[in-house]
Amino acid sequence: MPSCNKENPPYLGAPRLTLVASTAPDNARTSGGQHDWSALMAKAQDGDRDAYRSLLQQIEPYVRSLAARCFNRPADTEDVVQDVLLTVHSIRNSYDPKRPFGPWLVAIANRRIIDRLRRHTRQKAREIELSAEHETFAEAPANLDRMTSAEVALAGAIEKLPPDQRDAIRMLKLNEMSLKQASHASGRSISALKVATHRAIRNLRRMLKGEPS
Amino acid sequence: MRKTSDLIDALVDSATPVRRLRPPFLRAALWLALAVGVLGLLCIAHGVRPDISVRLRQPVFVASMIGALATAVLAALASFKLSLPDSSRWWLLLPAPALAVWVSTIGYGCLTDWVVMSPEGVRMGEAVRCFATLLLTSVPLSIAMLIMLRHAARLRPAAVSAAGGLAIAAMTSFALSLIHDLDATIMVLVWNLGVAALIAGLASAFGGPTLAWVAARVMPALPPQLSGRQP
Numbered sequence: 001m002p003s004c005n006k007e008n009p010p011y012l013g014a015p016r017l018t019l020v021a022s023t024a025p026d027n028a029r030t031s032g033g034q035h036d037w038s039a040l041m042a043k044a045q046d047g048d049r050d051a052y053r054s055l056l057q058q059i060e061p062y063v064r065s066l067a068a069r070c071f072n073r074p075a076d077t078e079d080v081v082q083d084v085l086l087t088v089h090s091i092r093n094s095y096d097p098k099r100p101f102g103p104w105l106v107a108i109a110n111r112r113i114i115d116r117l118r119r120h121t122r123q124k125a126r127e128i129e130l131s132a133e134h135e136t137f138a139e140a141p142a143n144l145d146r147m148t149s150a151e152v153a154l155a156g157a158i159e160k161l162p163p164d165q166r167d168a169i170r171m172l173k174l175n176e177m178s179l180k181q182a183s184h185a186s187g188r189s190i191s192a193l194k195v196a197t198h199r200a201i202r203n204l205r206r207m208l209k210g211e212p213s
Numbered sequence: 214m215r216k217t218s219d220l221i222d223a224l225v226d227s228a229t230p231v232r233r234l235r236p237p238f239l240r241a242a243l244w245l246a247l248a249v250g251v252l253g254l255l256c257i258a259h260g261v262r263p264d265i266s267v268r269l270r271q272p273v274f275v276a277s278m279i280g281a282l283a284t285a286v287l288a289a290l291a292s293f294k295l296s297l298p299d300s301s302r303w304w305l306l307l308p309a310p311a312l313a314v315w316v317s318t319i320g321y322g323c324l325t326d327w328v329v330m331s332p333e334g335v336r337m338g339e340a341v342r343c344f345a346t347l348l349l350t351s352v353p354l355s356i357a358m359l360i361m362l363r364h365a366a367r368l369r370p371a372a373v374s375a376a377g378g379l380a381i382a383a384m385t386s387f388a389l390s391l392i393h394d395l396d397a398t399i400m401v402l403v404w405n406l407g408v409a410a411l412i413a414g415l416a417s418a419f420g421g422p423t424l425a426w427v428a429a430r431v432m433p434a435l436p437p438q439l440s441g442r443q444p
Contacts, residue, residue: 047230056221082220089224091364093231094297107298111368 037105042097056085059105066109070117083112157207165200168193237293237300240361244289247357248384251350252391259346259392273318278390280315284308284383292358292376296365305372308379315383343393350388354381366425 037055044052060081067080087108095104158169171182172193179190186193234240268274287308294304358377365373 044228045231045233047228049225049228052228053221053225056224060217060221078217082215082217085217085220085224087367089228091298091367094234094364096233096236096297099299103299108368111298 036101038097038101041092041095041101045092045095045097056088059088060085063105063109066106067113070113076116076120080109080112080116083116084109087112153208154204157204160207161200161203164188165196165203168196169200169204172197234297234364237297238290241286241290241293244293244354244357244361244380245286248285248350248354251353252384252388255346255349255388255392259342261391262393265391274390276314277318278387280311280318281383281387281390283311284315285380285387287311288376288380288383289358292362292373292380295369295376296362296373298368302369302372305376308376308383312379312383315386343389346389346392347385350385351381354384370425 037058040051040055040058044055063084064077064081067077067084071077071080084105088105091108095101158166161169167186168182171177171185172179177185179193182188182193183190188196235243262268291304291307294300294307295302358381362373362377
């Protein structure tokens with residue numbers, strides 16, 4: 001088995017993929033009258049579909065237990081299990097019924113697990129997964145769901161202001177225009193804008209504190 | 214993602230009877246028999262080198278020939294053994310002793326012949342025929358080995374194709390020494406070591422994809438609905 005444990009996943013640093021003596025399952029699974037895996041595989045090679053189904057269903061949990069030692073995410077484990085089953089299927093003619101089935105299966109599982117660990121290492125070295133914070137849009141309304149509750153409350157409070165105060169706050173504070181630019185854009189005098197902004201801030205403070213206006 | 218139980222259903226549905234692989238020793242013997250056949254045909258078509266009786270009395274030449282042949286046999290055996298999932302990786306070292314003998318005799322011959330070599334020792338005509346022999350030996354043997362080892366594509370393609378490439382290179386070199394009287398040391402050196410390095414290098418660089426390509430065409434083992442998801 002590749003020496004993996006979840007506390008120290010090998011794909012975080014340099015991959016140390018050591019193959020040690022396999023903890024092969026008992027080749028003879030005779031408990032409960034079940035045929036052993038070797039005999040099932042021999043029958044499957046001859047085209048016995050029932051034996052093949054029973055073999056695949058029996059080895060699936062075992063392969064999953066091997067894979068689960070190396071991967072944290074259940075999706076990765078499941079991918080490896082399916083890769084192993086596909087490989088077992090495609091090279092099932094290379095199994096010799098005279099030899100034990102366990103080492104054959106473990107060797108295939110090891111290969112697939114190592115392949116996936118290598119893929120993880122490559123991805124970690126070259127790719128960065130985007131998190132939700134990286135996903136923003138140019139239009140402010142598109143990012144509303146990312147806003148904190150305070151931001152949402154402020155935006156709502158600005159909406160409730162009288163129109164002249166709301167425009168003044170938007171131009172001077174949110175869009176960071178100068179007084180001269182805002183005066184030019186709105187056609188209002190600089191002193192009128194100053195007064196409107198002052199009142200707007202007072203109103204906002206009152207609204208956000210929950211005082212009646 | 215497909216559910217694993219669905220995958221098992223699909224695999225069971227496409228489970229046709231398969232013929233088991235023969236033991237690796239037998240399969241290596243089959244490949245070597247093919248190699249002997251190719252060499253025999255070449256010897257009949259081209260004839261062995263005229264000075265073979267003289268050369269066979271030279272210990273270095275004999276050691277080199279035996280070394281090349283032993284390398285070919287052992288490397289072929291190693292590659293067939295390595296292509297099985299449950300065999301040890303240490304089989305890759307099986308051809309190492311023979312390879313050491315073969316490579317060391319090439320080096321020795323090069324050093325001893327160096328002094329007496331004359332500039333007109335290299336003749337292009339012979340070199341071209343040599344190249345033809347090289348292709349005639351290595352191409353059929355490579356194709357045969359690729360087809361015979363296709364199931365290793367999913368397991369350890371690099372090790373299997375390195376051993377296979379070494380077997381082909383050694384067999385090719387044996388054929389060249391048997392058929393062509395190239396006494397030009399550089400030529401022998403380039404052919405023997407260059408061909409070995411080239412074929413083994415090509416095999417380990419492209420062996421995996423090539424094996425997978427051959428496997429996909431010769432052995433469509435997976436049902437069509439799964440073929441897009443091959444590991």
